[in-house]
Amino acid sequence: MSAASSLPVDTAAVGAASARVADYLRDAILNGDIAPGERIRQEEVAARFGASRLPVREALRILEAEGLTEHEANKGARVPRLQMHEVDVVYQMRERLEPLAVTESIPHLSASDIDRLAAVQTRIEANTDVGAFLALDREFHLLTYTGCQIEQLMSIVRRLWNSTQHYRRAYVSISGPGRMWVVNAEHRLLLDAIERRDEVDAERFLSGHIRRTRIELAKHPEVFEGGAT
Amino acid sequence: MSAASSLPVDTAAVGAASARVADYLRDAILNGDIAPGERIRQEEVAARFGASRLPVREALRILEAEGLTEHEANKGARVPRLQMHEVDVVYQMRERLEPLAVTESIPHLSASDIDRLAAVQTRIEANTDVGAFLALDREFHLLTYTGCQIEQLMSIVRRLWNSTQHYRRAYVSISGPGRMWVVNAEHRLLLDAIERRDEVDAERFLSGHIRRTRIELAKHPEVFEGGAT
DNA sequence: TGACACACGATTGGATCCAATATCTACTGG
DNA sequence: CCAGTAGATATTGGATCCAATCGTGTGTCA
Known part of the structure; x- marks a missing residue:
């Protein structure tokens, strides 16, 4: 569903x-x-x-x-309710772990894996609905880790995505579609590095992408503590 | 027990x-x-x-x-049986995550926390038994994270320690007490940085400590696949 | 003699019942 | 009128029983 x-x-x-x-x-x-x-x-x-x-x-x-x-x-x-600082640290954890995951993944990615990845990015760019964006963005990033065969690493990465999903949704629904173009540009850089099988560039673009997202999120404290009873 | x-x-x-x-x-x-x-x-x-x-x-x-x-x-x-490469990646994860944990921990460490930490390090140095070393080393490192209030981070750090404990034991039992002095020197540097509440130095010493341990472990492939049926 | 099939034993998965604990409400006393 | 307490109710924790699935050993047939 x-x-x-x-x-x-x-x-x-x-x-x-x-x-x-x-x-x-x-x-x-x-x-x-x-x-x-x-x-x-x-x-x-x-x-x-x-x-x-x-x-x-x-x-x-x-x-x-x-x-x-x-x-x-x-x-x-x-369902746990996280403080703003907790979410910030989870993003710092992602910033440090996901570059490792993409480096482990790249050597094992098949051509069809990369095709699928590019297709998802194309769908993201054609999409204007913020709700669908959330799911597609998640799908894009997790697809980049398809080749990572270290279960320990993948289950932890999924966990970090899971526990912050609610706050990501709250953020995109108030920030509007404006930032989506920045995200798409950064995705393109990452996708390009993956297609070249360039682990060093992929790590650099990915950590920068996550860091900038974290900083943006930190500008919106109203996402936390407010909202649901 | x-x-x-x-x-x-x-x-x-x-x-x-x-x-x-x-x-x-x-x-x-x-x-x-x-x-x-x-x-x-x-x-x-x-x-x-x-x-x-x-x-x-x-x-x-x-x-x-x-x-x-x-x-x-x-x-x-x-109980999972890990490949050498999996353990290596877990160490890389530790190398990236635990410096973050110590930085989060240091501002919240009390004086008595640090006293207890120093006491454990003293016990490590007085100890010569490799079996006890394993437990004390674990206790030392986890104590440095006492002040870290991010449960997500701590549960993941504990998980990484847990899943590699068996291979650490196999390693120290064949490598003998020789390397323990290097570990102690590195612990002293880390302890010193923590006492000064210097997060930057603590991060640097800790990531170096974990990296060197990982490299040492990689020199002993006989720890993996061999042994238990 | 080797390979496949069937059946039996061992082990895990699920349902129902009972006990222990927490939460909520109503009552009583100040 | 508010606070504290005791009882009732709702909810989770644990034990026992039954069903489903897996592994294994044996027997039979080619």
Whole structure:
């Protein structure tokens, strides 16, 4: 249903029901249907799903590992609400880790991988809807890491994207489509470096891209603390 | 029982039984009682613990999030066996992330935090046993991050330490006590920078320390693939 | 003798029931 | 009228039972 579910996630290795519930909740959180701070009741999810509470419990553990929920004993799960400084540090972590991921990825990217990447970037540029932009931007970046075979690194990168998705959405919806052209220019530079299989340039463009995004985000403190109850 | 259990871990927020089982298994894995590649049977752990299989299942999910186990549908959990290149990349991740963690930590370190850190370093230098060295070195580094209030960052740093603990142990047991003096010298530089609250120096010394350790480890490919069945 | 198929045992996944804990509300006392 | 407390209700944690799946060993046939 959502664009997020079309991307590779590491939920393949769990029981069928748990995986389905996890997919459902993941989409709901990444789409913003469940807001930060909101509590997730096991019974409610189980009922909506026609399953027992047990797979829901497992699913919540999986999501916890992905940074999408947090868990407190006898109090249940809720979507974490991050402070501005926390999001800033997560962006600093991305700034340091994702260049490594793209360097690990580039040698293993096939020609069709790169074609798909270019196609997504073309779709981003043709698109004007800020909601779709969010999903496409996510898809673009995660696609650049397709060749990275280090599961540890990829699951952590996905986790960093997951935990800040809500704040990215809040940011693009208030900042409007203006900054999208800057992002597209930076994507083109990155795509070009990947097509040349130039790890050094790719690292440099990517870290700069993430750093500039972080600085932009820091100019909008109203994204944090405000909004949802 | 083991030194690992005396360090802060983020298992406080789960049911009591699950947390106890998770602690038990974590110690067993970090101590090497359960080797990489070894399967973990739910029933066996539950019996040894006098609990049902359910908290064991939850515990295995927690450990999975910590990078200590991996899970496959209908096949259960086992301790991951890493390739040499994977461990190398994990060290590169540490090299990039832990300097950030120490910078976030330093402003919030109390005087007693630093005293405790210095005390641990003194104990490392007085120690000659390679087994104890492993635990103390871990304690030293994780203590330097005590002031880091970004849970996302800390849980990932712990995960990186966890998943490579076995290979670190294999390395120190074959390399002997020779390199310990180099490590101690580097620890002293780092400790000094922390006492001066000099984030720039701390970052520099720490990333160099991790990089040199990674390069040393790469000289010993026999640590990987060999050993346990 | 080797390879494939079937069946049995072992192990994990899921459902239901019961216990423990937290949250919410109403009541009482100051 | 507000604060604190005790009871009721809602929600999570754990145990036990049953179903589904995987691995393995044996037997049979070419």
